[in-house]
Every structure is written in structure tokens, then in C-alpha cells.
Amino acid sequence: MDNRGKKSTFSLIEELAISAVSFNAASKEDVSRLGEQLKNFEETAEKEGFSAIGEAVPLITEVISFLSTDNPEVFRELLFCWIALIQEALASPDAHSIDSAQFSEGIKKQFSEIIVRMERQNKPAQEPPDFVPQVPVLDLSEGPAILQEFVTESTDHLENAEESLLTLESSPGNLKEIDKIFRSFHTIKGMASFLNLEDIRILSHDTETMMDFVRKGTMALKEDITGAILQSIDAMRRLLGLLKEQVGLNGVLKNPYFDISPLIRKMRDIIRAGQAAGAPAPAKRIGDILIEKDIISEQELSAALKQQEFGEAKKIGEILVGMGAATPAQLERGLAEQKAITVAGEAIKISVKKLDDLVDTMGELVIAGTQVIHHPEISALEDTRLRKEIAQLDRIIRDVQNISMAVRLMPIRPVFQKMTRLARDLSQKASKKIEVRVSGEDTEVDKNITELISDPLVHMVRNAIDHGIEPLALRRERGKPDTGTISLNAYHKGGSIIVELADDGGGLDKEKIFKRAIERGLAGQGENLSDEQIHRFIFEPGFSTADQVTDVSGRGVGMDVVKRNIEQLQGRIEIQTQYGQGTKFSIRLPLTLAIIEGIVIGVGGERYILPIFAVLEFICPKSEDISTVANKGELIMAHGKLFPIVRLDRFFNVRYRSETIEEMTGCLVNSDYGQICILIDELIGQQQVVIKNLGEYLKGTKGLSGATILGDGRVGLILDVNSIAGLARQQERSKVF
């Protein structure tokens, strides 16, 4: 009981920590979600007897309402500090008996220290005010429609600017991107001044000025500028958010306002420096980059340029590689620095419902088409022209099906962009130098997947920065570059999409994990386990080998959530790691959630579908392999291991056709309750099935995860292996009593 309770409070604080990392004070949703999570945490903590911890919740909830909007940075600090203290308290052996008053006092003291420190940072002494905040009147004679348009457009511009900025971090000197940022802010400025949105105008003006210096080469795009621009983007987003709330309202609109003066001051400092100083123009051509890196010589470059000039329609990089002046890998790295992001094609917004209907109807068309085409009388026709036309019709149907499926796909880019930003923020927090490399961001995945993959990735990025990348001293000791690298990659492979997250950090410590696994009773002393098996212990709930806990991660309640989330997406996660070298997580996901690869099985007169990811193998059971254990049901021996047998007729309304076990087929599957053997009458085949949910009325029916329409137009139910294993277990238990 105690253990369970602890876990639940633990997982709640872990969730809070996740929310805190990606918390955006400008988002109303984020604020209310945080409030709810805190409330929930308070209740659970008190229910489970952590009274002092529960009583510490109001300390943070009190400040959400005003601080999160007025001073988001201070609020963030307070929140992180609060979570760290709670985590620390929960970890202590006497978590249940902490003195409430003393604990609260401790938190308050830390809070006030933070507030004092932050205020001092924000208010440099004796600065003449560059910028006097004003609350101007908003002239909205143009009506709310134009305002709405402004909000939408500016949001897009900000997003583009942010993306370009992140691109620039990995390939500084890319003039195209710098220009893009400059133009984005320029446009916003124009619109804002037209609408009399003074704050946004000033912000965009100053940002534009900074970018102008960068563009002209008077200033290099260094961290301070990037940071200031990102802050300015955030501030504008908040202003736009505030503005948006008022769009629907009639009557007088208030000019959104919060204190942007510290940021303006910061930007003006940079601008002053820019006005004073000059810096060399940034390099931009691939040849220049390679020369800078001492990979090629100038002679080689000019030879290559000549070659390009006379006939050979090749890229300069290719020529250089062809000449043997640079290796393909070197060229690739150079290109990565130079890389410009292509503008995404034009797009329109479509409701997901319409797309789903399209896919539904498409499925029907395919089935109806197949039925007509394979109709015996049609197949018997010998008219060649007609047969040709039928074949053509079949092809068109399939093309349309593929297109309608593709409509739901979108590039994974926004997710990667979010991770890049997160990594950037976290690395500063952890005082580690980290470079994020992104590739394959144009890989397309189902829309739902882009939404659901984000949470697990946030977790993993946090882990990589916190535990993966070593502290500077250790990195130097190991002979690694000071800057740690985290790479994100996505690509298609055999009907799946693979998302990889790799770091060049410390790697997993096999010995340590094994030791912890033994301590926790997950493995036996001296048990012979493969590396892979040992590494997978990190996916166990509550598993952590971290010696110290930071405010963002280290509680061990994390990787199990990651694994669960990925399994929910019908995916799988794999680890490749080398101690001291780094870790690579590969997430394999289906291309779309709307379709899975399934195995069609027959039981009695019914056909069911087993998702292929759950299936290990099929076996031919023999009666001598089966043993019955008192009160534990039947077990079957396969490959020297025992698997519990699950007979579907026990809880499904079906009757097996097979009379003896030899006529049946055993299906070994992975479930939450371990591996089990489901008995079936026959194995019909493997096919892709379009998943449909069972609807409101049958939602949550045990043993099923959905349904699909089979080739003959009948409904096939998709089995939920975990819930079937659960049902079987329940039944065995009830037998005991």
C-alpha cells in the first residue's frame, strides 16, 4: 500500500516536472493545466499521508495567478525550485513525517531569495530609462477582422523566425535565414504600427534592428543576440495571446500590456554595441566553409570552380568530393552548416473529421471495387478491352486510396523544432554546452503521431541533457569535445517510421543498472541476462540509477512513461548504448495510427485481428507440452519456457472448431502481464488493416482495441492483448476463491 502510494505521488510530481519544463505562461491552457495538476497532486499527497508535502502546494498555487503572467521568469524559477524541494522531500525516508511548518518555512525562504535575486538581475542600477512603458489606446476603427488577421499572420511569422533562428544556431552565417528573420519582424512591425500596437511595434523594431546588424555583417549572431531574439519572440507571442482573447469581444479593446522594459533594455544594449562595433561578414558558400575548416585549399576550390564553369553541371561540393579534396562526410557536415530550410508548400486547414470520413469512404470504395473486380462473372469475361479498363479502374482506386492516406501525413518538423528549443533552454539551465543536430525533419508521419510523440521525446531530451551528457570535467577526461551533441533523426524504414534520439554522453552503466535491478528484485543475483535485457530495466517504473536528482529529472519515473506512451502508439523503443560513448534510442512507429499491420486469425466462425507488434511467434501445441498447475490454469512449454495458456472461449462468446489441442495453433504474444499463449483455430494471414474505433457505445469493451473492415466487407475485431491477458488473470484469480 505504502509503496503504491509513493509511486502515485511520485508520478504526479514527475508529471508536474514535465509540465514545468515546457510551461508557457502565455498559454492559458498551460496555466490551467498546471493548476489542475497541482490540485490533483495536493489531494493525492494528502490522501497518501504526505501531509507536509500536501500543505506546501498552496505556496505555489497562490502565485500562479499573478506571477505567471506578470513575471513568467520568476514564476518559472519558483516552480522549478518548489518541484525540486518536493522531490527531495519525497525521496527522504521519513517523507510521511516531515514537520509541515518547518518545511513550508524552508520553501518560503528559498522563494524570497529567488525573488530578490531575480529582481536584482532585472533592474540594473542607475540606468537611464531607454524605454518608458506606456499604455496607449488601441485604435480599432478597422474592426476585429483585421486584428484576427494580424494575430494569425504574426504568429506564423514568429514561428518562421524561430525556426530560422534555430537553423542558424547550427549553421551560422546562412544569409537566407537571417534575411528571413529580418523580413518576418519587418512585416510584424509594419502591421503593428498600422494597428497602433505599440509594444509589439517596439519589440519588432528593436529585433529587426539587431537582425539588420547581423545581416549587414556588423555583428555576429552570437548567443546574446539569439537569446534576446528568442525572448522577444516569446514576449510577442504573449502579447498576441492576450490580444487574441479580445478578438471575439465587441466594444473597447484594451491594448495588451505587460512589462517588456527589461527586454527592451537588453536589446538596446546590444544595438548600441552593434552601432559602435563592426564585425566581418559571415561566410556563406560551401567552398568558403570548407576552406575555413582547413579541409580544402583555395587552389582546390578555384580548380573546382573552374571545372564547374566549363561544362560539368555538378554542384561545387560534388566536384570537390570527386576531386578527392574532401570526403563525403566532411562535405555533409559543411552542408549541414550551410543548410537552408526549404519553404513548406502552400497549405490549407481541413478538419480532421472530414479527412477521417474520406479515409472511411475510401476504404469502402476499395472493398466495393475488389468485390466487383473479383466477381466470378466479371473475372470470366474475356473481352480484352474491358479487362484492361477494369485493371485501370483498380489502379486508380488504389492511387486514390494512397493519396487519401497521405493527406493525414505531415512533417515531423514542428516536433523537432520544439525539442531543439527545449534542449537549448535546458542546456543553459544545466550549464552544459550542447549542440542539437536535426535531420530528417521532413519525414512525414500521421498527424496524431506528431501530437503524441512529443511528450515522450520531451522526457528523453531532458534525460539526455541531464544524465546523458557528462559534466565538462568528465568530458575532457574522456577526451570528448566540450560541446555535447544531441541528434534527432527521423526516417522511413520498411513501412515504419523511425525516430532516433542520440547523445554522445556517458551511455548507460550496465553494472549499475544490473545492481539496481537486483536491489529492486527485478533480477536475480548472478542471473545471466543479455545487455539488451539489462538495459531494458530502465523502462521499469520507478527505476533510476541517478545519484543526484535535479529539478528536471532523475527520479526514475520517466522512462516507463516513455515506453508506455510509445506502446500506445503501437510502437517500440530500442536502446543502443556504449558505456562512456553515448546512447541512442530508436523509436519505431507505424506510419499512421489509422493503419496497422495485423495478423488475421480464426476462432470458431469469427475472425479477429492481432496487432503484429504484439506477436512473437506461432507454435503448434502438443498435448504433452501442456501442464496444469493447481489454481494457475494451463501452461505450455515452448523453447524450454513456460507460457500461460489463454483460451478465448472462456470470455469471448465463441466456440473453438478444433476438438483437440493439436488442431489448434498457439500464438505467443507479449503482454503487460508477461508472455502468454493464445489458442486459436487457424492462422488466416497477414494484412494491413484500417483501424476504426468501436464508437461511444462500445468504447472500453474489454479485450478489444478497435475494429476494422475485412476484405469481404465483414467487421473484424482487433484484439487488445494486454486486456485479454488481464481478463485471463482475473479469471484465474477468481478460481482460487
Add this chain to the structure above:
Amino acid sequence: MTPDEGKQNISARATAKEGKYLTFALGTEEYGLEIQHVREIIGLMEITPVPQVPAYVKGVINLRGKIIPVIDIRNKFGMIHVEYTAETCIIVMEVRGTLMGIIVDRVCDVLEIMQKDIESSPMFSPDVNVSFILGIGKVGDRVRILLDIEKILLADIKVTVNGSI
């Protein structure tokens, strides 16, 4: 009894409104469904049984690519089962955005029922569940029991959800 008194007697329950009703038969009895909920009427087709649900849920069918549950209204009302015939139909209803089918012996007619012809449900003996009944419609010399399909189906959603947790 005036309509107002009737309303008070049956407290918060909805009462039948004047309008068009689709009528169907179960044995000799005729029932009416508000036409606004009826999407279409289809002949009996192959039903895929679903495990772990109450017996009156016969399973699911494929209605042009949509998977919809089908319930046997006889079974639901605790009436004896009869063999399905050529007249057996599935009436596809839409209730609060959810499609579902009900199996009935026979579809009869679409009737316009006037307010003056509607009576609130009379008090049956205590073991008759009247909560599914909106009222009684009289057209000519025949009586139709007007069903509150929303209540019938929503009550079921609750049942299945409870049964599954």
C-alpha cells in the same frame, strides 16, 4: 389529466412531441421512434458478435465503412426471442452523434402524430419500466408506444462503461 399535470407526475422526464414518427412492430405491438433520430432502415445483415457486452448487444455491422453497434430491442425489453425473418430490419438511429442500429420485427409506417393524440404514459404495473416511454400515440383506433430512444441508448452507454471498468 391535463398535459401540465402529466408533466408534474412524471417529473423531469421528457414528453412526446407532436411530429413524425417511424413506427415498427414487435409481435403485435407497435412502437414509434421520433423521425429526427432515424438515419436509415436496412435489411438484416451479417453481424459480428462482440465479446464482453450484455446479451442484447448483438454485435457490430459495417455500414458503408462505419462500424456501428446493433442491439436487439426485443432482448433489451426482455421479450421472448423470435427467429429473424425476411421482414426483420435494422433501424439505424443517430443519438447525440452516435450511430447505432436496433433490430425490430418489422418496420410499419411513418405517421404524423398530433399533440391531441399523445397521452403521457399511463401507470403500468410496477414491474413495467416506463422510463423509456415518451408517451402513447393514438392514430385511428390503434395505439403506438412512443419510445425515448435517447434514454434507451444513453442508459446503455452507461451500462457498458460501468461493466468494463
